[in-house]
Amino acid sequence: MAEAPILVTGGAGFIGSNLVDALLARGYHVRVLDNLSTGKRSNLPQDARVELIVGDVADADCVHRAVDGCRAVVHLAAVASVQASVEDPLGTHRANLIGTLNVCEGMRAAGVRRVVFASSAAVYGNNGEGEAIGEDLPKAPLTPYAADKLASEHYLDFYRRQHGLEPVVFRFFNIYGPRQDPSSPYSGVISIFTERAQKSLPISVFGDGEQTRDFLYVGDLVEVLVQALEAPQVEQGAVNVGLARATSLNQLLQAIGAVLGQLPAISHLPARAGDIRHSRADNSRLLSRYRLPEPPTDIREGLARLLGK
Numbered sequence: 001m002a003e004a005p006i007l008v009t010g011g012a013g014f015i016g017s018n019l020v021d022a023l024l025a026r027g028y029h030v031r032v033l034d035n036l037s038t039g040k041r042s043n044l045p046q047d048a049r050v051e052l053i054v055g056d057v058a059d060a061d062c063v064h065r066a067v068d069g070c071r072a073v074v075h076l077a078a079v080a081s082v083q084a085s086v087e088d089p090l091g092t093h094r095a096n097l098i099g100t101l102n103v104c105e106g107m108r109a110a111g112v113r114r115v116v117f118a119s120s121a122a123v124y125g126n127n128g129e130g131e132a133i134g135e136d137l138p139k140a141p142l143t144p145y146a147a148d149k150l151a152s153e154h155y156l157d158f159y160r161r162q163h164g165l166e167p168v169v170f171r172f173f174n175i176y177g178p179r180q181d182p183s184s185p186y187s188g189v190i191s192i193f194t195e196r197a198q199k200s201l202p203i204s205v206f207g208d209g210e211q212t213r214d215f216l217y218v219g220d221l222v223e224v225l226v227q228a229l230e231a232p233q234v235e236q237g238a239v240n241v242g243l244a245r246a247t248s249l250n251q252l253l254q255a256i257g258a259v260l261g262q263l264p265a266i267s268h269l270p271a272r273a274g275d276i277r278h279s280r281a282d283n284s285r286l287l288s289r290y291r292l293p294e295p296p297t298d299i300r301e302g303l304a305r306l307l308g309k
């Protein structure tokens with residue numbers, strides 16, 4: 001009998017496909033459930049150990065079939081655009097919350113226990129701005145996207161208490177790296193800046209560029225996700241995933257310029273209403289439970305890999 005696979009929902013997307021590569025490198029078999037809304041078939045390698053199920057996490061039957069026979073689940077499938085959730089709360093809710101519930105129910109039915117879940121720093125809203133954000137900070141979800149992530153965390157905790165699931169909840173800050181889709185204006189700022197810089201297209205920065213984010217390279221993130229799958233036991237409580245380093249957009253542009261040897265024209269637009277000015281993780285819980293690569297990939301190195309330099 002073939003080895004029981006790890007199910008990666010959203011496995012054809014940016015983070016998911018990088019995780020699939022890491023799992024294959026460790027000898028796992030992988031099943032991907034993805035509706036290919038933003039993910040791409042071409043993100044997945046041609047490998048007999050990868051099975052792709054094209055389907056929707058909002059479809060309970062489909063999720064049950066996908067979970068059946070798996071050893072563990074990494075639940076990444078979601079409409080990852082905050083703006084999409086603002087424009088279509090109900091549509092994104094189906095993927096972002098009903099999808100999580102379907103995964104929990106599918107796991108309960110199939111007797112699968114371990115699930116690693118991608119929550120988001122968005123659950124903190126504007127709280128903690130200007131300080132390192134710890135997990136116990138009051139939550140303030142400001143968008144349907146953030147509300148669904150926080151509700152998903154609570155449902156996973158219910159299934160832990162009631163049905164013995166072993167959820168590992170990670171709150172990602174800003175993840176970047178190869179295969180991040182730059183096509184949406186709301187996707188990661190790094191993918192947008194690097195694509196425009198490579199094409200020598202002018203770059204617009206909202207505000208003065210001194211806003212900061214905590215950027216983590218996707219290759220470092222997937223190391224942590226694999227450890228969470230393999231840990232003999234799971235500790236309770238969500239875990240922030242970031243480097244605890246603040247990088248301003250101006251520093252980011254400088255670093256892109258250094259890697260490429262040039263930068264296109266940069267202009268400044270008015271700051272976007274509601275944009276969070278500073279976001280940085282307190283990652284002490286992460287470091288107490290998991291190992292980041294030592295040293296973690298710094299922004300210049302990560303950008304060089306992303307830009308193929």
Ligand SMILES: NC(=O)c1ccc[n+]([C@@H]2O[C@H](COP(=O)([O-])OP(=O)(O)OC[C@H]3O[C@@H](n4cnc5c(N)ncnc54)[C@H](O)[C@@H]3O)[C@@H](O)[C@H]2O)c1
Pocket residue numbers: 009010011012013014015016033034035036037038039040055056057058075076077078079080094095099118119120121171172173174175176181188
């Ligand atoms: N990239 C970041 O910085 C970041 C930060 C915080 C949280 N996250 C979370 O990490 C996860 C992965 O995000 P990503 O950046 O790789 O985005 P992504 O859009 O590349 O990946 C999401 C994947 O889920 C799939 N998907 C979407 N809706 C689906 C549905 N209803 N059924 C099945 N598949 C569906 C998409 O096709 C895509 O392959 C998401 O849950 C996202 O909310 C990402």
